[in-house]
Amino acid sequence: MMQQRLSEKSAQRKAGDTLLSVRNLCKHFPIREGILQSTVGHVRAVDGVSFDIRRGETVGLVGESGCGKTTLSQCVAGLTTPTSGEILFDTGRGGPLGQEDRIDAMPRDRYRTYRRNTQMVFQDNFASLNPRELVIDCIGRPLRVYNEASGSELTERVVELLEQVGLGRQHLYRYPHQFSGGQRQRISIARALALDPELIVLDEPTSALDVSVQAQILNLLWDLQKHRHLAYLFVTHDLSVVRHMADRTVTMYLGRVVEQGPTETIFGNAAHPYTKALLAAKPDLDDDPSVPIATLEGVVPDPARPPKGCRFHTRCPVATPDCGWEVDDIVRLLEADETLFQSLQGVARKTDLEAGLTFADETAAAALHAALGSDRVPLAMRTATETLDLNGKTVNIRFRETEEVSLTDRGEGHQAACVLGRGGQ
Amino acid sequence: MAMTDPILSESAAKVRLRRQGEVLRSLMTNPTTALGMIIIILLLGMAIFAPYLMPPNIPDPYQMPRDWGATRMPPGTPGHPLGTTNQGGDVLYGVVWGSRSSLQMSLIVVSVTVVIGVVIGSIAGIVGGWIDEALMRVVDIFLSIPELIFALAVAAILGPSFTNIILSLCIVFWVKYARIMRAQIILIRQSDYVQAARVMGDSRFNIFRRDILPNASTPIAVQATLDMGNIVLVGATLSFIGLSESGIAEWGVLVSEGQAGIASGRWWASTFPGLMIFLWALAFNLVGDGLRDALDPRTEGKR
Numbered sequence A: 001m002m003q004q005r006l007s008e009k010s011a012q013r014k015a016g017d018t019l020l021s022v023r024n025l026c027k028h029f030p031i032r033e034g035i036l037q038s039t040v041g042h043v044r045a046v047d048g049v050s051f052d053i054r055r056g057e058t059v060g061l062v063g064e065s066g067c068g069k070t071t072l073s074q075c076v077a078g079l080t081t082p083t084s085g086e087i088l089f090d091t092g093r094g095g096p097l098g099q100e101d102r103i104d105a106m107p108r109d110r111y112r113t114y115r116r117n118t119q120m121v122f123q124d125n126f127a128s129l130n131p132r133e134l135v136i137d138c139i140g141r142p143l144r145v146y147n148e149a150s151g152s153e154l155t156e157r158v159v160e161l162l163e164q165v166g167l168g169r170q171h172l173y174r175y176p177h178q179f180s181g182g183q184r185q186r187i188s189i190a191r192a193l194a195l196d197p198e199l200i201v202l203d204e205p206t207s208a209l210d211v212s213v214q215a216q217i218l219n220l221l222w223d224l225q226k227h228r229h230l231a232y233l234f235v236t237h238d239l240s241v242v243r244h245m246a247d248r249t250v251t252m253y254l255g256r257v258v259e260q261g262p263t264e265t266i267f268g269n270a271a272h273p274y275t276k277a278l279l280a281a282k283p284d285l286d287d288d289p290s291v292p293i294a295t296l297e298g299v300v301p302d303p304a305r306p307p308k309g310c311r312f313h314t315r316c317p318v319a320t321p322d323c324g325w326e327v328d329d330i331v332r333l334l335e336a337d338e339t340l341f342q343s344l345q346g347v348a349r350k351t352d353l354e355a356g357l358t359f360a361d362e363t364a365a366a367a368l369h370a371a372l373g374s375d376r377v378p379l380a381m382r383t384a385t386e387t388l389d390l391n392g393k394t395v396n397i398r399f400r401e402t403e404e405v406s407l408t409d410r411g412e413g414h415q416a417a418c419v420l421g422r423g424g425q
Numbered sequence B: 001m002a003m004t005d006p007i008l009s010e011s012a013a014k015v016r017l018r019r020q021g022e023v024l025r026s027l028m029t030n031p032t033t034a035l036g037m038i039i040i041i042l043l044l045g046m047a048i049f050a051p052y053l054m055p056p057n058i059p060d061p062y063q064m065p066r067d068w069g070a071t072r073m074p075p076g077t078p079g080h081p082l083g084t085t086n087q088g089g090d091v092l093y094g095v096v097w098g099s100r101s102s103l104q105m106s107l108i109v110v111s112v113t114v115v116i117g118v119v120i121g122s123i124a125g126i127v128g129g130w131i132d133e134a135l136m137r138v139v140d141i142f143l144s145i146p147e148l149i150f151a152l153a154v155a156a157i158l159g160p161s162f163t164n165i166i167l168s169l170c171i172v173f174w175v176k177y178a179r180i181m182r183a184q185i186i187l188i189r190q191s192d193y194v195q196a197a198r199v200m201g202d203s204r205f206n207i208f209r210r211d212i213l214p215n216a217s218t219p220i221a222v223q224a225t226l227d228m229g230n231i232v233l234v235g236a237t238l239s240f241i242g243l244s245e246s247g248i249a250e251w252g253v254l255v256s257e258g259q260a261g262i263a264s265g266r267w268w269a270s271t272f273p274g275l276m277i278f279l280w281a282l283a284f285n286l287v288g289d290g291l292r293d294a295l296d297p298r299t300e301g302k303r
Ligand SMILES: Nc1ncnc2c1ncn2[C@@H]1O[C@H](COP(=O)(O)OP(=O)(O)O)[C@@H](O)[C@H]1O
Pocket: A029, A030, A043, A044, A045, A063, A064, A065, A066, A067, A068, A069, A070, A071, A072, A303
């Protein structure tokens, strides 16, 4: 009976059609301070992201910790309401995806279709299972929610699901704490499979597991996908996993997509310096996945105050004068230099590109003035400086205007957001 | 085939039962908890079988019997192994029926306050906003006053009687449950397993019933066990001060009424009931602490 249901469903599934589309998605978290809890700013966890997931494909989502991967997955899974932008899901209405397919504006019955067709597996295999729920209740729960089965039929369906993830009947009446991490993740996967969904969002599904167990879970996910025509949004900070699993790869940096394309293209011919840096830090499949990926210099800037232009310009090894240099870059420079930062008295900002910085004494001002003209700042930044003058205790600076850096086509289905190598250059 | 499969003879109910057995076993492996359990079993046995252990010969068994022919007898007197009071009440009778009074008091107060606390905590945690703010402000105020002082004030306003002591304890003891319940709701609501339930489209009611309630019940059960002891301690103190009725078989009242004789060497009328209050409070506190460890699903089964 299960087999029949499956084949019916896969007949409707046309591989390659867009299943889910994320358009200009933003999710900002207010930062509240003080006793009145007034909003003093926003963490721009996801800040204008667009990409598609097609039926039956795996989209790998990579990026350093804190770049917004989990927030984005939660939006896709319908767990948080985006600040702006939209998520469209094909509920079988027919025709191209449009405003009627927004998950936040669908009629009830179609939202239900989206809801049961998008499932999620979490990183923490312990926290994602209710410690007071037996395996049979846990995996059977989605079936109960949709009145799909009860009694002995439910038991049989759960056994079937357990067997599909490499567990069995003997595990029905156990509690989560009686399993190993890998087994618990198998239970989570079985629960996600119970409703026979079209899309599973996997948020770092193997990151919390031992290396040997990781491979088993990846193989399981791989096999399940081949048998059941699932689409995966596979979130990870481990590039080797993406290379294994993903048909297409999306690289995120500070809430934005900086590059996306077919996985072979990304791994063989990356266009974005950030992707290249990630790959250089971790080029090999057989590397120890527990070694952190980013060996880039500098720290990830505050997502509440992301850099202008290309957000990566503060760390980019090949940055150009057109990458969005701004007054904040000087503020970041000063923050790193304690003595100078302490004598800073004020920043009179005319625009993001022009400001006067006043210090307590003339020596400090002169020191900053000298630093900004020396190789203590990147050449690209110096080149982007249009005015730099010292006026007593004040340093006046102005940077050149630059354009926004957005995703541009780099080949078949390949896009990158970088001023280098874009159209004709 | 199905019938011979040993796994199929398994059922959810059996597994849950076995788990309770495991919790109990792990409770008993801790010596202080085991001691507490034994004391509790003895005390409860005493309370439940009081009518057989000490058959009353007056219509209201909660009144101390009076035998004006046998007042102020020391322990060891035939027929009065623990001696008698100034009014000729048998101290053993008071000890036994006093355990029944204590059990009544603590059971009523714990059940009422757990329900009130869980309901108020749930409203605060689920509704949120200004209702939450207001309720939690009340809870903070309640918690800033020591339980004993607060109960004393309420009982004093209500007037001296055993029922009013129970009433005042109910007014005082619900706050901790409200606080625990609200904190648990906020904590569990953000847990991955609730996220998972939301992803599968389960209703808020089911999430409350299947995720929040079972997981919040652990700290509530621990607090309830501790309170079984604390309530008797506070209740007996109120009786001692004179906020209960005179002449009833209640430990605090017995201590209070017997203390006048201590100066003249008649220590037994208040010492034995006092010892019972101490044992009762100690035993429930020992078990409450043991439960806290045993019920943690992350550690249980690993020992
Ligand atoms: N609920 C929240 N409230 C405030 N800030 C949040 C919240 N969730 C995530 N963030 C912030 O958003 C950014 C992205 O977080 P996250 O999506 O978890 O990144 P990742 O999964 O890539 O590590 C981080 O700076 C994080 O601190």
